[in-house]
Amino acid sequence: MNPLQGKRIVLGVSGSIAAYKAADLASKLTQAGALVDVVLSDGAERFVTPLTFASLTGRKAHASLWDSDAHVVHVGLGEGADLLVIAPCTANTLAKLATGQADNLLTLTALTARCPVLVAPAMDGGMFEHPATQANLETLRRRGVQVLGPAQGRMASGLTGLGRMLEPGEILGHVRLASSRNGPLAGKHVAVSAGGTQEPLDPVRYITNRSSGKQGFALAQAALDLGARVSLVVGATAAALPTPAGAERTDVDTAAQMAEAVLELSRTADVLIMAAAVADFRPRQVQAHKIKKGALPQVELEHTQDILLAVAEQRRRVGRPAVVVGFAAESEKLLENAQDKLERKNLSMIVANDISARDAGFAVDTNRVSLLLPGGLVEPLPLMTKSEVAEAILARVVGLLAEVAGS
Structure with a gap:
């Protein structure tokens, strides 16, 4: 590749x-x-x-x-x-x-x-x-x-x-x-999300996660290397990463902004790879002024929108993207939870990784993942650099697109 x-x-x-x-x-x-x-x-x-x-x-x-x-x-x-x-x-x-x-x-x-x-x-x-x-x-x-x-x-x-x-x-x-202009994804539009979102508590504090965005950026580069037109939606935790040459970049802060950008791109994209670590919860109420140090606030949370479920619903209406890839970052029951997400969100493939491993997932340059496809197929990959993981994922995406075109 x-x-x-x-x-x-x-x-x-x-x-x-x-x-x-x-x-x-x-x-x-x-x-x-x-x-x-x-x-x-x-x-x-x-x-x-x-x-x-x-x-x-x-x-x-x-x-x-x-x-x-x-x-x-x-x-x-x-x-x-x-x-x-x-x-x-x-x-x-x-x-x-x-x-x-x-x-x-x-x-x-x-x-x-x-x-x-x-x-x-x-x-x-x-x-x-x-x-x-x-x-x-x-x-x-x-x-x-x-x-x-x-x-x-x-x-x-x-x-x-x-x-x-x-x-x-x-x-x-x-x-x-x-x-790479004549690669196997030439003429295809691939949307990739990367990084974590930030959900504000007050003007200076927020809830976030440890996602570096490196895996998502590696996926964008791998898609570019195969000739695709790439749209990259970047969460706040990955804002400092340099944009791969040729990628069209949109920066967002919150889960709501991520959802808006991803759903808009999904209307025309051939492939969506949802690698971003989107916050599952946000404060129900954002304080207008900084919470004082002496105060101990009671923060009530509410669910954020499940972006992949929204993509699945939109996909049923408009027929795009042809291929949707999700990620499951789990600390327990990895394959069981990933299989549930694959089926429930009508995904073409899901990438599962155990975030409790020291040499994989957040804040490192390596990853160890398993690829799950409909029908019960599970393909575990060895420890790889995140660039190598991205190449392996994109190789499967090329195959999935060919299957869709041939069906």
Whole structure:
């Protein structure tokens, strides 16, 4: 399910101080399974050497146009690439790309490329917003080039503004997205909920849970890796997690807000994966002012809406989503309680995990779950990272969608 495994990626590096970040990007791409061929402009070599990239990728890095075999190299690199990424891409290189110049190995390779092209601009104060740069970017966008960033921040000159290259981890997310467009979930809309809700007691206190949201975010990334359009509804406890590149994100605080967002998305989604830890109870009355420390309030609770039951009712009326996956986080009678939820909420599958285990569930990066499907099928999975769990779940989702389409 890794969209970068075995992909040939040409990483172009132009002459910016941000070239040092390109070394980190090359390392991340290689660790993700890609075959990375680095091409440096003359200016880039003044900041970082080809040897640095060769050491990180295990493959020769290319620089001079006047190498003895350069006339062969640029054709092989450009036509053999699955993706061309230029990061950093300076204003000078943007101008050359827009006008079709080929005066160095990087721009020559770009002209021969027959693959998607991504550029991550990096330049100092005022240069990105200059009309000439904007015109060049517009020309490239019309040709289908994807422009990543830039970000706002402090420049090498000490100025602050728009022009910083995106961080390597963020660029990696966009590269994954570009590499997954023809995956088995291409054309499908997957809605995922993640994180826990917060139910207010007064203006400063609330009832919540220990959900980190990591499993839900891993599910969103796995769906993106399979080519899906992903809508991610994020509870308050996961608000600080970075959004996977390409996901459409909605942040909510309470169970009521979560229900509203999920039900709206479910009207058009092909798949709903309800991984959020939604509060089962909320205070019947929220105090208008902060409860004083000396007071010992008697808090009366009421049930929140059962979102998956509401989805089941809506599903009977509108016929969507085709596949609904629930989660059961239990501290006792795991399979018995999960089986009850599977049947009662008319789910396509439920993921059951024992939250009493120290190495699984809340606040850790691993999980040990069992997948339950209608008909009594139970598939226990070994201890995995949450990313691996997400891939296993999405693999079953692809199969469930195929069953629905064939029925």
